[in-house]
Amino acid sequence: MAMTEQGAPTGRPNRPRVFWTMRRRQLLWVWGFLAVPVLFYGVIRFYPTGHAFWLSLTDWDLMSEPSFIGLDNYTRLFADPQFGRVFRNTFAYLIMGTPISLVLSFIIAYALDRVRFGHTFLRALYFLPFITTASAMAWVWRWFYQPAPIGVINDFLSGFGIPQLAFLNSTTWALPSIMVTAIWAGLGFQIIIFMAGLRAIPNTYYEAARIDGLGEWAILRRITLPLLKPTTVFLVVFSSIGFLRIFDQVYNMTTNDPGGPLGSTKPLVLMIYQTAFSSYEMGYAAAQTVVLFTILLVVSLLQLWILRERT
Amino acid sequence: MATIALRNLVKSYGKTDVIHGINLDIADGEFVVFVGPSGCGKSTTLRMIAGLEEISGGEILIGNEVVNELDPKRRNIAMVFQNYAIYPHMTVRQNIAFGLYTSPLSREEKDARVTEAATMLGLTALLDRRPAALSGGQRQRVAIGRAMVRDPAAFLFDEPLSNLDAQLRAQMRIEIKRLHQRLGTTIVYVTHDQVEAMTMADRIVVMRDGHILQSGTPTEIYEAPVNVFTAQFIGSPSMNLLPAAEVGGRIVAQSGGPLLVGLRPHDLVAGEGEGAFSISGEVTAVEPLGPETLVHFQTEGRTVIATAPARMVPAIGSTIQASAAAGALYLFDAKTEQAMGRR
Numbered sequence: 013m014a015m016t017e018q019g020a021p022t023g024r025p026n027r028p029r030v031f032w033t034m035r036r037r038q039l040l041w042v043w044g045f046l047a048v049p050v051l052f053y054g055v056i057r058f059y060p061t062g063h064a065f066w067l068s069l070t071d072w073d074l075m076s077e078p079s080f081i082g083l084d085n086y087t088r089l090f091a092d093p094q095f096g097r098v099f100r101n102t103f104a105y106l107i108m109g110t111p112i113s114l115v116l117s118f119i120i121a122y123a124l125d126r127v128r129f130g131h132t133f134l135r136a137l138y139f140l141p142f143i144t145t146a147s148a149m150a151w152v153w154r155w156f157y158q159p160a161p162i163g164v165i166n167d168f169l170s171g172f173g174i175p176q177l178a179f180l181n182s183t184t185w186a187l188p189s190i191m192v193t194a195i196w197a198g199l200g201f202q203i204i205i206f207m208a209g210l211r212a213i214p215n216t217y218y219e220a221a222r223i224d225g226l227g228e229w230a231i232l233r234r235i236t237l238p239l240l241k242p243t244t245v246f247l248v249v250f251s252s253i254g255f256l257r258i259f260d261q262v263y264n265m266t267t268n269d270p271g272g273p274l275g276s277t278k279p280l281v282l283m284i285y286q287t288a289f290s291s292y293e294m295g296y297a298a299a300q301t302v303v304l305f306t307i308l309l310v311v312s313l314l315q316l317w318i319l320r321e322r323t
Numbered sequence: 324m325a326t327i328a329l330r331n332l333v334k335s336y337g338k339t340d341v342i343h344g345i346n347l348d349i350a351d352g353e354f355v356v357f358v359g360p361s362g363c364g365k366s367t368t369l370r371m372i373a374g375l376e377e378i379s380g381g382e383i384l385i386g387n388e389v390v391n392e393l394d395p396k397r398r399n400i401a402m403v404f405q406n407y408a409i410y411p412h413m414t415v416r417q418n419i420a421f422g423l424y425t426s427p428l429s430r431e432e433k434d435a436r437v438t439e440a441a442t443m444l445g446l447t448a449l450l451d452r453r454p455a456a457l458s459g460g461q462r463q464r465v466a467i468g469r470a471m472v473r474d475p476a477a478f479l480f481d482e483p484l485s486n487l488d489a490q491l492r493a494q495m496r497i498e499i500k501r502l503h504q505r506l507g508t509t510i511v512y513v514t515h516d517q518v519e520a521m522t523m524a525d526r527i528v529v530m531r532d533g534h535i536l537q538s539g540t541p542t543e544i545y546e547a548p549v550n551v552f553t554a555q556f557i558g559s560p561s562m563n564l565l566p567a568a569e570v571g572g573r574i575v576a577q578s579g580g581p582l583l584v585g586l587r588p589h590d591l592v593a594g595e596g597e598g599a600f601s602i603s604g605e606v607t608a609v610e611p612l613g614p615e616t617l618v619h620f621q622t623e624g625r626t627v628i629a630t631a632p633a634r635m636v637p638a639i640g641s642t643i644q645a646s647a648a649a650g651a652l653y654l655f656d657a658k659t660e661q662a663m664g665r666r
Contacts, residue, residue, distance in 0.1 A: 214406060214408070216404045216405075216406055216408040217408055217410065219373075219375050219395075219402075219404070219408070220402065220404060220408035220469075221421075222374075222375070222394070222395045222396065223373060223374075223375075223395045223396065223400065223401065223402050224396065224421060224422055224424055224425070224469075224473070225395075225396030225397075225424065225425035226396075226424055226425065230424070234424075235410065238410075238412040239410075239411070239412060241412075
């Protein structure tokens with residue numbers, strides 16, 4: 013040996029071999045803790061998801077053993093006239109609901125951010141709908157939409173001599189009416205998130221801009237909105253998923269004819285629900301679920317790609 | 324380029340006054356540093372000059388014009404913040420050009436100004452980068468660049484170096500000072516770091532509890548502090564203070580004495596020398612600095628710091644004598660803490 017460490021004994025000391033080395037003990041703990049989420053996600057999330065893919069290729073009806081029928085369910089679905097309708101409805105909820113709710117919640121958050129008086133109370137007020145049960149909320153709105161003298165809206169309109177609107181009984185107005193409820197229900201959450209985003213922007217950015225002579229509009233356009241982008245991206249994706257999966261409001265506001273009148277408000281999830289639990293066509297329902305899953309995936313990825321950070 | 328004047332300036336939040344009617348005249352092209360402990364009102368004063376805080380009383384004049392009711396943008400000042408306030412979603416070029424957002428200059432002129440500022444600050448190679456890819460010192464230079472392109476009447480700096488490490492701070496200090504020499508623009512600079520104040524200022528303004536205690540050149544403040552606070556705040560390590568009395572024409576340490584004698588550690592030399600003032604005590608700590616050694620020792624129940632030659636490192640617990648030469652004694656009234664001249 014050319015080099016010897018000063019003070020180091022020559023050769024290794026004969027330590028007794030231990031089975032539970034430090035590394036093994038650490039591994040035990042690591043896997044012990046990891047096992048809980050791995051098991052949870054495996055059994056509760058991934059296994060059913062994977063199984064749904066398999067079921068979508070069968071004709072399972074709960075009673076008999078599922079048998080493999082290839083892509084029959086999918087060909088049937090794409091030929092189903094009801095599916096076209098439901099697909100259009102779902103995207104109507106998405107395309108109108110997401111932008112309207114985002115713009116509304118941003119305006120409210122932006123205004124609330126400047127209010128000093130009763131700030132906490134106002135914020136709680138806006139958040140209230142979010143913690144209310146969807147069904148309770150849907151029933152209250154359902155009452156709003158009734159004809160005069162029961163429904164407040166029509167009652168109010170008739171006071172000005174405006175003719176009654178059929179709202180939930182009209183094939184034209186039922187979907188927007190339900191959407192208003194859905195937007196209102198989700199607003200509180202979006203406002204809170206936008207407000208957190210606004211609060212996270214350092215005040216000096218605004219002060220520097222004021223010294224540089226920017227007006228309110230320029231500050232909003234050049235500083236606030238760009239810096240709020242991560243929050244906006246999150247809310248766009250989150251709210252889109254919410255509108256694509258809309259169910260509670262529709263189901264509870266159209267209980268006599270779920271998704272009606274004449275299927276004009278029926279979203280994909282309600283169709284899946286009816287196929288599975290009214291017609292018991294589990295295989296067919298699974299195929300619809302897979303289609304919904306694909307739509308959600310494509311829409312989310314598309315949004316993330318469009319709104320990506322360009323460097 | 325402009326003068327700045329504060330006339331009986333008052334700031335109050337509700338019923339609490341935080342600035343108690345201060346007066347100050349800043350000459351055109353002067354580099355004035357506001358220094359003081361946190362909460363002394365120096366940043367508030369700066370923000371009032373900038374127009375970011377409302378003025379509760381008195382007047383601020385920039386270039387002989389009362390600006391109390393003018394928006395920040397109409398005061399023609401530029402400000403550099405402690406956390407830089409450069410926008411993460413813009414490149415360095417866009418950030419610097421942002422200072423010209425409302426300027427009526429043509430695109431070419433704006434570009435020329437940005438390039439000029441970047442060259443001056445050594446940022447040319449970084450113009451197309453985002454702030455995330457810059458070091459702290461570079462970010463601060465971008466913030467200065469954004470202030471420079473405006474060609475403002477005055478620069479306001481709010482603790483601009485506090486977020487930098489010691490080495491960068493020393494370097495930026497020199498850079499800002501050089502920039503001032505080149506541009507000749509009035510600068511008001513706020514810091515709590517007395518070293519920054521001493522090294523950069525044409526004039527230091529010492530503040531405490533919303534009052535100006537003293538304003539003068541670094542040398543004046545260091546050599547002739549008006550009271551105990553200023554004496555201890557400026558200079559590092561801090562000035563030693565001991566209760567003292569005059570006995571037979573000589574100043575001697577005496578607990579409960581009517582005087583306070585101030586001794587800068589660099590004037591109090593350990594050893595057997597016979598000066599105008601000498602004390603002795605038990606050594607509690609030593610700090611070898613290389614060229615010299617700081618010796619902490621106990622006397623009259625107080626810890627005093629003296630300097631010793633580099634090679635002399637006294638043992639802890641040993642008794643040491645230290646003395647100061649004539650002229651190095653700062654005398655203060657023990658009750659009012661006001662200066663009574665030097666001896």
